[in-house]
Amino acid sequence: MSDSDLMKLYSQRILALAADIPHLGRLPAPAFSATRRAPLCGSTVTVDVCISDGKISAFSQEVKACALGQAAAAVLGAVVVGRSRVEILRARDQLSAMLKQDGPVPADPFGGYEVLISARDYPNRHASILLALNATLDAMPE
Template identity: 70%
Template sequence: MASDNDLIKLYSQRILALAADIPYRARLDAPQASVKKRAPLCGSTVTVDLDMTDGVISRFGQDVKACALGQASAAILGQNVLGRSRAEVEATRDALRAMLKDGGPVPDAPFDGYDVLEPARDYRNRHASILLSLDATADAIAEAERAACA
């Protein structure tokens, strides 16, 4: 069981501030792609809507129903998502997963704000919620690319 100090460290003021200020929190009208993902263990859900222009995200919206850690992760993504390619989003998702599960380094800039979630490494039951926005965004990009080729 986590001690009170561990939980205070995990739910830092920075995480709580991010969770309270998620960018692009509104769903988009008529997006090119829309993906809803759910973390089965905790029930967190994220729906991502996006448009792609010239291989990068040009419009983005997200509906986040998650714990503070999942919300903080969605906020970090939202701060940096516009203008990003599929490769950048997937690389960030993979780096964040490695950071959480394998003790890897923090994702590279501009997504280096995920350092705030390093204390969550020891809370495996929260990893899926933390990765949810990136997973949904990567899937939405793939969906938009498939639709563009059809």
């Protein structure tokens, strides 16, 4: 990967998101928890949730990932409270399609994932980018 490719991939906006992840840490008494690991790079995300009326009422995340995985967790953390499992599933599927199939940016309130469009060309980073959404889905009852 050339220096210009790295600069494109790790834009200032991505780095700013990675430095300010909402809901970082662990909940003191979560109803559900899940951890996901990206096998290729070793990134991990652990998510704690509480659910009320089918929606996330409390959320926390412990993120040990590259800047792209951290930025993706930050986008999720900014909008996750109040979301249903169906909304999280839709966001994950739309983000995956954006990365892997040149699909559109996920629908609002998940439009912040637009910052990660430059990662389309780096399939080895896709699993890390999807970690927070996948861990959240794992933590939510069906």
